[in-house]
Amino acid sequence: MVVFGLLTTFLPVVIIIFVIVYAVKNKEMGDEAVIRHLYTYLVLFATLMLVIGGGISIFMAAADLVSPPSYYQSYEDYSQIRQEGKVQGQKTLSDQELRANYEQAVTDEKNRNKESAKNQIIKSLGFIVIPLPIFLYFNNVRKRKSDE
Template sequence: MVVLVILPFFIGLLMIAFIIIAAVKNKEGGERMIRHLYTYLVLFATLMMVIGGGISIFMATADLVSPPAYYQSYSDFKMMKESEKTSRVGQEDLTEEDIRSQYDQLIEDEEQRQKNNAVNQIIKSLGFIVIPLPIFIYFNRLRKKIIET
């Protein structure tokens, strides 16, 4: 378990050490190589953010179209309401229709809450597309200019 946590760290250190050694050996192209590497790292990071935002939007849209079901059954809700009767002294008892209408309202409220959460998630996920996409486009154009020269 510890090895799985430490392994990516050591791989990253080895990659950085390899890049530094290659840049030192090739003094003329070292700066150029570091520029290329930086450009590709920014392109990779921004592309991963855009892909992650797209996946998140897809998942939130699925929750919006078909929200997760409410898990409390009517019988559980009814038992809870009946147990509240014993703690309420001097109040009138709820009829079966009242309990059913409260349960239906609870389900509607929960479904609306799930839909609101899905819309909120879509808006947040758009940030993972709208913010890094211009950076990706800029660095991709910069990469093309570097390759042409």
């Protein structure tokens, strides 16, 4: 979270400095050409950051899919909570039934984490599939302008 905070503070400053330096350096091109180039580079930068972020998110979700987070509640805690929470008139579960319920809860939690990771991978693909064609188009435009 600290890194994200530093990035959100530092990144706009870097972009502003880049815009100023580029505009001063290419003043002889004319205002309109400088603005068009800046716009192209800013779109390239933004779409590249989205693609990179999507790739990182896919990697993290794949790691959760391969090795889901552990279930942190011990059998003793589960048993104690179940014993304290039972309602009057409810039959007492045997240790074997309680153990089976605990194992089922652990399995259900792991499956829920895996499903969540699959869902995250699908959502993260949107951060690659949507901006990538835009990046490729603007990179093509940039190459054509530099060839002229």
